[in-house]
Amino acid sequence: MVDRTTNRRVARKPATPSPTLQDVAQAAGVSTATVSRCLNSPELVVEQTRERVLAVVQELGYAPNFGARALAAKRTNTIGAIIPTMENAIFARGLQAFQEELARHGLTLLVASSSYSPKLEEEQIRTLLARGADALLLIGFERSARAYELLQQRGVPYVIAWAYSAGSDHHAIGFDNRAAMRALARQVFGLGHRDVAIIAAPMDSNDRARERVLGIWDAAAEVGLDRDALTLVQTPYSIENGARVMAEILAGPRQPTAVMCGNDVLAVGAMGAARAAGLSVPGDLSITGFDDIEIAGIVTPGLTTVHVPHRQMGIEAARVLATLLSGGAPPVPLLLETQIISRASLGPVSGT
């Protein structure tokens, strides 16, 4: 394939196309049906034949053609997942665990990302279904009615993760974003903070972001603070955005004593900006995050945040789908526990 003289690749189409079931069958001296069985229901074929066939399969490096298989069997053993973004670590760990558990059930993962856009998400759902995904993992409840209709109409099982709602009709596996953030906010207010700013992700079309802000407002109300008393800025998740917004807040008229961020990525950025502005954390300013991703424990000071059981969520989600696909009893929505991780970034309001 390579012309060694000029050391340049020779563009040429395959001399050897992929071997097919036919090829294997012929080489093994059996019918295609038998080869197919060897691969899909080995127990139906007698040991001797099976061994011979599998040897040929090995030798030829045969791999079933996915399209053909999907077409004939009407299932692909493929699970599609649509996550808002692959850029930061938020979903990475959960997805990894999801994948590992799927593999344990003989299922393959197909990932797509929606960039937090409902329109794009719907498109991705369509794409994944056309690609033959047998089931889907979706993040959060919020999406167009059309998207839900599409799923129901096609009868595709799906599970919603990263969010939980008690009375929901959907299979869900997640945690209570609002309650978790409320608990954290109580701590913040309990330490005497009253000038609190919120850096959240864009709340339209992101129920998790919204729920978390609601949690803060809940706690604010408990100490008699009006929600309008809290500065609220929305910006897409990224370290840079967190830093930029924090700089803007610090340049603004009201200096908060604490900044609660919608997630760790924003918080880490905010912390960087605060430090760059010469503020000490938590001396001059307390900062909190959400998620407890790896960097939360690495930054200085350590970030006080809410631990989310990402891996467990991924594993449970995979199990739910596996159960659904094998016709098992539809499990009940599962609520996982979160936990406040107290590190140094949150301290009492500085005495003035």
Added chain:
Amino acid sequence: MVDRTTNRRVARKPATPSPTLQDVAQAAGVSTATVSRCLNSPELVVEQTRERVLAVVQELGYAPNFGARALAAKRTNTIGAIIPTMENAIFARGLQAFQEELARHGLTLLVASSSYSPKLEEEQIRTLLARGADALLLIGFERSARAYELLQQRGVPYVIAWAYSAGSDHHAIGFDNRAAMRALARQVFGLGHRDVAIIAAPMDSNDRARERVLGIWDAAAEVGLDRDALTLVQTPYSIENGARVMAEILAGPRQPTAVMCGNDVLAVGAMGAARAAGLSVPGDLSITGFDDIEIAGIVTPGLTTVHVPHRQMGIEAARVLATLLSGGAPPVPLLLETQIISRASLGPVSGT
């Protein structure tokens, strides 16, 4: 679909299966061939017919069946990418850019991860090919001869990224890991460091990791240091591993004045551990990374590292594949420039 009385999902298979070309054709009063043409070569069908057909397509929410299409057309407009891991941010940005550029060419991305295992990578190659990937993105040169044979035999175009080798037969788009790390190491030695430890990723089956260590050894030799004089520890990429290994080094007999890490993730972990041990960076200990991912600029002190043009690499890789697929001239391997980013984590050796 949902029984509102008990508020429990009713498990049932679709009343409405996905509409097929047939359905559309029938509803529009044309043949399936015409519908197909409307979708794939609209210019071949007269406007009036086309409009009618497309209206029906809309109405029925028709989406072509991927498997059937792949089977018939023998191409999928899908590009497979096999990256070592999705867990950390190393490949995230480049992959995102890759994806965006692919989309611009009407191509879809399919991601698989190999967990840094050559065996798994080969398996993934097989899987992606079976799934009909028209071309592949691979990371680094090192893989089994079998894997390369498979690719050549099938005539599947592929491009290798994150690495570069001058005399290579492969389409590659990357940077010189060895030279880049050598340049950084020269700075380290230039600042007077002689007790230098290396925290690298496992070097078997990871040419990037190996090249980077070689670069350090190159520079060491230039100042008359034997490579054995440098402590070398290998550990998989993760913040936690970086921290653990650093702790071990600090507990060991020889205290380095500088630690060069194979990438930023390890470096950030190492920095955390150093701080936890009460060392000041760079006062007591200098630390360097590689990649220049986001956290490098966020940690305290900022991490001195090598900037890799991830996005550009992703974009160029996508262009190469698009060109290859459209039968264009095979481009020559492309070498991108890296750049040393000097932040605070690297300082002169403390005077004793």
Added chain:
DNA sequence: TTGTAGGCGTTATCAT
């Protein structure tokens, strides 16, 4: 236990 044969939804080649 194994083989035969029909069909899955598209594309593409011929005709018309």
Added chain:
DNA sequence: ATGATAACGCCTACAA
């Protein structure tokens, strides 16, 4: 410009 129709590679009753 459009319509028949033969592949494409595999699965799965059904038969033997």
